[in-house]
Amino acid sequence: MNSSNHATAATGQNGPVPESTSNQDDLYQTAINRLKHIYRKKLKPLETNYNFEGFHSAPLTDMDIEAKPMVLLLGQYSTGKTSFVEYLLRSPYPGAHIGIEPTTDRFIAITDGPESKVIPGHAAAVAGGLPFHGLQKFGNSFLSRFQVSQMSHPLLRSMTIIDSPGVLSGEKQRIERGYDFPAVIEWFAARANLILVLFDGHKLDISDELKAAITTLRGQEDKVRIVLNKCDQVNGQELMRVYGALMWSLGRVVHSPEVMKVYLGSFWTNPPQHRYEDCRDLLEKEQHDLLQELGELPKTAAIRKINEIVKRARLARVHALIVGHLRERMPSMFGKKKKQAALLDSLPTEFQKVQLKHNLAPGDFPDPSTFREKLQLYKLDSFNKVNLRLIDVVDDALARDFPQLMGLFPGTSSHQTSHAFTGYSTGGQSESSGQPGPSRTSTMASGDTDPPSYNVAVSSPKATPHSHTSRY
Ligand SMILES: Nc1nc2c(ncn2[C@@H]2O[C@H](COP(=O)(O)OP(=O)(O)O)[C@@H](O)[C@H]2O)c(=O)[nH]1
Numbered sequence: 001m002n003s004s005n006h007a008t009a010a011t012g013q014n015g016p017v018p019e020s021t022s023n024q025d026d027l028y029q030t031a032i033n034r035l036k037h038i039y040r041k042k043l044k045p046l047e048t049n050y051n052f053e054g055f056h057s058a059p060l061t062d063m064d065i066e067a068k069p070m071v072l073l074l075g076q077y078s079t080g081k082t083s084f085v086e087y088l089l090r091s092p093y094p095g096a097h098i099g100i101e102p103t104t105d106r107f108i109a110i111t112d113g114p115e116s117k118v119i120p121g122h123a124a125a126v127a128g129g130l131p132f133h134g135l136q137k138f139g140n141s142f143l144s145r146f147q148v149s150q151m152s153h154p155l156l157r158s159m160t161i162i163d164s165p166g167v168l169s170g171e172k173q174r175i176e177r178g179y180d181f182p183a184v185i186e187w188f189a190a191r192a193n194l195i196l197v198l199f200d201g202h203k204l205d206i207s208d209e210l211k212a213a214i215t216t217l218r219g220q221e222d223k224v225r226i227v228l229n230k231c232d233q234v235n236g237q238e239l240m241r242v243y244g245a246l247m248w249s250l251g252r253v254v255h256s257p258e259v260m261k262v263y264l265g266s267f268w269t270n271p272p273q274h275r276y277e278d279c280r281d282l283l284e285k286e287q288h289d290l291l292q293e294l295g296e297l298p299k300t301a302a303i304r305k306i307n308e309i310v311k312r313a314r315l316a317r318v319h320a321l322i323v324g325h326l327r328e329r330m331p332s333m334f335g336k337k338k339k340q341a342a343l344l345d346s347l348p349t350e351f352q353k354v355q356l357k358h359n360l361a362p363g364d365f366p367d368p369s370t371f372r373e374k375l376q377l378y379k380l381d382s383f384n385k386v387n388l389r390l391i392d393v394v395d396d397a398l399a400r401d402f403p404q405l406m407g408l409f410p411g412t413s414s415h416q417t418s419h420a421f422t423g424y425s426t427g428g429q430s431e432s433s434g435q436p437g438p439s440r441t442s443t444m445a446s447g448d449t450d451p452p453s454y455n456v457a458v459s460s461p462k463a464t465p466h467s468h469t470s471r472y
């Protein structure tokens with residue numbers, strides 16, 4: 001044992017997170033600004049014209065698109081969550097408490113701001129410019145245990161970090177909390193781009209509440225990284241055993257723990273003199289990899305956002321064509337009620353007609369029964385007829401604007417054509433899994449909203465422009 005620091009990563013302005021972050025920050029801003037513009041000018045008009053909101057989700061605001069990537073920290077108390085944030089920032093955030101006892105008793109969003117200050121939960125949840133309005137539904141007892149800690153830091157310009165109260169064992173603490181802890185975790189997890197679940201390598205413990213919290217992460221495994229922290233406290237042999245025990249315990253909570261990446265490390269700013277050194281190389285490499293992943297977050301977050309909006313554009317286009325088609329099938333004078341009922345009964349057939357007529361990917365269609373339920377609330381003849389101009393604008397975005405936007409991230413390019421974006425079927429074959437978007441196997445039966453994958457295809461901007469114009 002000696003006193004050298006495991007955490008020897010070179011520290012720049014951003015702290016130990018690689019410097020490339022600042023370039024990526026610019027790239028992220030450029031991509032997000034362009035994305036906002038494309039959405040507002042090209043996609044939103046189609047959504048509002050066909051009441052996309054009533055069937056899928058409300059139009060996105062600039063703030064929805066701008067929201068910075070979020071990193072959520074979870075774990076039992078005293079696993080080193082707050083120390084981890086301090087390590088990343090190279091200084092404590094306003095209102096941070098570190099200690100061996102349960103210290104952080106609240107959810108803290110650490111965000112960038114010109115001055116260091118703490119904004120209490122109630123104020124933070126109504127403040128314009130902060131993406132926390134949705135937290136109001138958890139009530140007063142939660143909001144009094146929520147705060148925003150603002151400080152000026154290069155790293156926070158490209159991400160917001162959420163520190164959480166330690167998960168406690170015992171029914172008593174759970175009742176004292178006074179709010180639905182797993183539901184709050186679920187809220188943050190759904191918005192987070194990366195979820196780090198910390199464990200203490202020296203004192204491995206998974207309480208029932210932590211299990212419940214991990215269970216709420218189901219379906220988001222692609223964002224979860226396990227951090228076995230405080231590895232400086234164990235020697236190589238113990239580390240191997242602890243690692244095995246951790247995987248075994250996780251296997252009892254998560255169905256497929258092998259899909260969760262595990263990082264080993266020791267993340268704190270002022271390590272003491274005594275620490276085990278036999279795994280030092282391994283730990284340094286692991287720490288480096290985790291920091292690298294954090295550094296790439298702006299890029300992966302921008303790609304994820306583009307992906308989501310591409311998926312949304314394809315959904316909105318299909319939605320407009322279905323609704324417009326149904327509207328056109330309605331009689332102008334008599335028998336409207338009867339016709340509406342008949343159309344609703346034969347939705348799968350009507351979907352198929354739209355799909356064939358416009359040469360669309362079956363996987364972009366919503367689930368007919370869910371769609372029918374929503375449609376029942378409207379009079380079909382109150383919808384607008386198909387407006388080819390609006391559809392063409394969205395097609396243009398899919399064929400040109402989004403691929404151009406993806407061109408900002410050269411590393412992600414692939415040989416695929418812009419079919420990946422446009423979603424039009426390729427001759428005779430039903431293209432049901434075009435990236436971006438979730439892969440689909442069933443025909444017109446899937447209305448799912450899986451998180452889109454990172455693996456976005458990029459096409460040359462000039463590829464396949466408006467190949468569909470002959471459709472009409
Ligand atoms: N040995 C060791 N101790 C750590 C490490 N990180 C944090 N600690 C200590 O663990 C205790 C709990 O840390 P804290 O950050 O408050 O944990 P939190 O409750 O998860 O936020 C403090 O005494 C820290 O000094 C680490 O990497 N190694």
Ligand SMILES: [Mg+2]
Nearest residue numbers: 081082103104
């Ligand atoms: Mg803490």
